[in-house]
Amino acid sequence: MIKTNIFGYRRGIFAGLVLFGLAMMQGATAQMYPMDSRQGMSGEELFPTCAFCHGTQGQGGPALDAPALAGMEAWYVERQLHNFRNRIRGTHYDDVPGVQMSIVSGMVRNDATIKNIAEYIEDMEPGAPPELARGEVAGTDRPFIWRSKYAALQHPSEPDVAKGEEIYVSACIACHGINGNGNVLLGSPKLVNQTDWYMERQLQYFRDGIRGADPSDVYGPQMALFAKTLADEQAIADVVAYIMTL
Numbered sequence: 001m002i003k004t005n006i007f008g009y010r011r012g013i014f015a016g017l018v019l020f021g022l023a024m025m026q027g028a029t030a031q032m033y034p035m036d037s038r039q040g041m042s043g044e045e046l047f048p049t050c051a052f053c054h055g056t057q058g059q060g061g062p063a064l065d066a067p068a069l070a071g072m073e074a075w076y077v078e079r080q081l082h083n084f085r086n087r088i089r090g091t092h093y094d095d096v097p098g099v100q101m102s103i104v105s106g107m108v109r110n111d112a113t114i115k116n117i118a119e120y121i122e123d124m125e126p127g128a129p130p131e132l133a134r135g136e137v138a139g140t141d142r143p144f145i146w147r148s149k150y151a152a153l154q155h156p157s158e159p160d161v162a163k164g165e166e167i168y169v170s171a172c173i174a175c176h177g178i179n180g181n182g183n184v185l186l187g188s189p190k191l192v193n194q195t196d197w198y199m200e201r202q203l204q205y206f207r208d209g210i211r212g213a214d215p216s217d218v219y220g221p222q223m224a225l226f227a228k229t230l231a232d233e234q235a236i237a238d239v240v241a242y243i244m245t246l
């Protein structure tokens, strides 16, 4: 079992609230539509708020631990937003970034708004300059210190793409597909547009029961089962390095 990290959790909530406040000041108004209203905010209106953390081109950014969104399938975005909103994801004490997204999901309580933003994200063109997503741009340093073993993957040697391919073919291909494009029928997302640092952390999370462990999570536990087959941090680094070549 993982020791709970209340200090980190509090810091996550604090950082989340500060960032959320800043994101709100970016121009988007909190949507006031009731949860079951058929009307919601449009994706275009809402996205600038998301862009505060996920990048103006939806390219993601490690400074705020926010994954790439551009081109993500609408059904997967919808499911994750429902999971954050319904406290199925992003509630674990060791999940500092997830707690932040969980707080933000408070502004997308309305189902119609979730659908609109999901469709908007699916239509966004992936492929922003990779150095942007890697944070190799001035001014994208982490704004707060996040002391956790999940802040960065510790692997002893350089990732081995060939070993990663072996792992992918034996343990991942059945659901995420030969080209890493995912499979809607199995509920498994596309991986090819995602950043390496985010995927590494999610694999650790699934393995350690931080994501995909809630009893009402239908899809997470299926993934968690396979994350537990990854022998160590090196295996995580290897398989992610292979995914980045797809």
Ligand code: HEC
Pocket (backbone or CB within 6 Å): 016, 019, 020, 023, 046, 047, 049, 050, 051, 052, 053, 054, 064, 065, 066, 067, 069, 076, 077, 080, 081, 090, 097, 098, 100, 101, 104, 108, 117
């Ligand atoms: C305060 C910063 C912040 C804001 C603002 C924000 N997010 Fe996030 N979001 C995050 C972080 C951090 C994560 C990663 C959580 C994790 O590691 O589990 C995340 C995760 C997600 C995911 C899950 C992606 C995946 O691959 O599973 C989706 C979908 C998402 N955000 C959509 C949105 C949308 C839509 C908005 C705007 C309404 C938004 N986010 C606003 C920080 C933010």
Ligand code: HEC
Pocket (backbone or CB within 6 Å): 079, 167, 168, 171, 172, 173, 174, 175, 176, 186, 187, 188, 189, 191, 194, 199, 200, 202, 203, 212, 219, 220, 222, 223, 226, 227, 230, 239, 240
């Ligand atoms: C049984 C089918 C299945 C297998 C096999 C599988 N996955 Fe998954 N994977 C999923 C599902 C379903 C999800 C989405 C879970 C959710 O909705 O939270 C997922 C999510 C992920 C994510 C998070 C993506 C994101 O945007 O947050 C990563 C990374 C990932 N899988 C990598 C892998 C790797 C690497 C392997 C092989 C070791 C693997 N998966 C094996 C079904 C599978």
